[in-house]
Amino acid sequence: MFRTMLAALAIVTLAMAGHAQSQESLAGSWNGVLDVGAAQLRLELRIEENEDGYSAVMVSVDQGGSAIPVSDFAIEYPEIDLQMAAAGARYTARLTDGRLVGTFAQGGAEFPLEMARGAVEAAGPELAPGESEVFVDAGVRLAGTLRLPEGDGPHPAVLMLNGSGSQDRDVTIGNHRIFAVLAETLAEAGIASLRLDDRGMGGSDSTPATGPRELGRDAGEALAFLRTADGVDARCTGVLGHSEGGIIAFLLPDASQPDFIVALAPQAGTLEETLLEQGEAMNRVMGASEDVIEATRARQLAMLEALASAPPGEAGAAVEAAFLAHGIPADAARQQAAFWGQQYVQEAAALDPAAALAGYDGPVLGIFAQNDLQVLAEVNAQRMREARAGLPATIGIVPGVNHLFQASETGSPADYARAPHAMSPDALTLIAEGAGEIIAHTCGDAR
CATH class of the missing domain: 3.40.50.1820 (Alpha/Beta hydrolase fold, catalytic domain)
Structure with a gap:
């Protein structure tokens, strides 16, 4: 089912502060390798500049994965800060000598991540004999x-x-x-x-x-x-x-x-049966208390009820309201609603x-x-x-x-x-x- 995976695909909009024409533009493609010990993942950060600031896409070239909601982001030149609350991940970096030099953090662990200008060279799919x-x-x-x-x-x-x-x-x-x-x-x-x-x-x-x-x-x-x-x-x-x-x-x-x-x-x-069952099973494996298990179930049920009752096109707002009512912080509720409120999820739930x-x-x-x-x-x-x-x-x-x-x-x-x-x-x-x-x-x- 829905997997949250390290360095999957993230789409974010970046607020721009104090950007002047004399400053080096951050627009374009950036690439680097995230060394997490068990794997080395090639990442590509694609940034576009528009009249409202920046928009960007970060792609893990070596992984397929689900979209990671981003809860907060900022640029205060020459520093950038990308946060992905649903994955518990964050990338902070400073533009130094034409490179983004920073840290990728997730789950209490931190990994250095330096990115140079340019796209990751496309190698094409690996093909075996036959x-x-x-x-x-x-x-x-x-x-x-x-x-x-x-x-x-x-x-x-x-x-x-x-x-x-x-x-x-x-x-x-x-x-x-x-x-x-x-x-x-x-x-x-x-x-x-x-x-x-x-x-x-x-x-x-x-x-x-x-x-x-x-x-x-x-x-x-x-x-x-x-x-x-x-x-x-x-x-x-x-x-x-x-x-x-x-x-x-x-x-x-x-x-x-x-x-x-x-x-x-x-x-x-x-989808309701599957989410409730996997939520409890995963919580138990992680050693969660009965109170946490019950709270998780209550949030899931509220989200699913909002999803089922919302008219087409209004599911996101209904899901966000359900999360807010269960104590989820506003930024996290909004980002969760962007995923769970999608038409695809609404149809899957039905x-x-x-x-x-x-x-x-x-x-x-x-x-x-x-x-x-x-x-x-x-x-x-x-x-x-x-x-x-x-x-x-x-x-x-x-x-x-x-x-x-x-x-x-x-x-x-x-x-x-x-x-x-x-x-x-x-x-x-x-x-x-x-x-x-x-x-x-x-x-x-x-x-």
């Missing part, structure tokens, strides 16, 4: 990687759909390329795959989606493209979705239905996953992660069983892994970037074997 760069016209242009197994084919294939938040085609988290590793494992099992940059990421167009069903239409166009690709068996193409992608897999238009669906840790509950699960009559493989704190395994597996009653479905739980199917005792999202592997080797084997079995059962003669 991979090629492709582009899908879905009304918006979506860039992706087609991975073919060895051999002439035609091969069964899957369209890979990632979870919520803006992510690149590889689902890059820290030094891990989650979907690239999964695609390699599938190729070794004789299964082709197509993975895509989300809208606004990598080579894809930046037009934002209005809701999950629009992403379902994107997926339908991508699946149609996959069926025409050289080396792919058009009679045996399915969708493999993770987290929110595991529900979007069930939202493709009727004219673009997959032959089968593999859903990894799919969000089988409503989605009925059970109806989507029941509305597809083809074969389904559902695989959950035992220690998942974002999509709780047992309760969501049971929801899928109930929704798929009387329909073909195989549902299982992989022991000892987190939401990304990495080996993890706690399941904490804090372990995602520092796990020793992108995905657990055991989990990869189980996923590939399960996909092979549903393909053999579904496509038998077609293969």
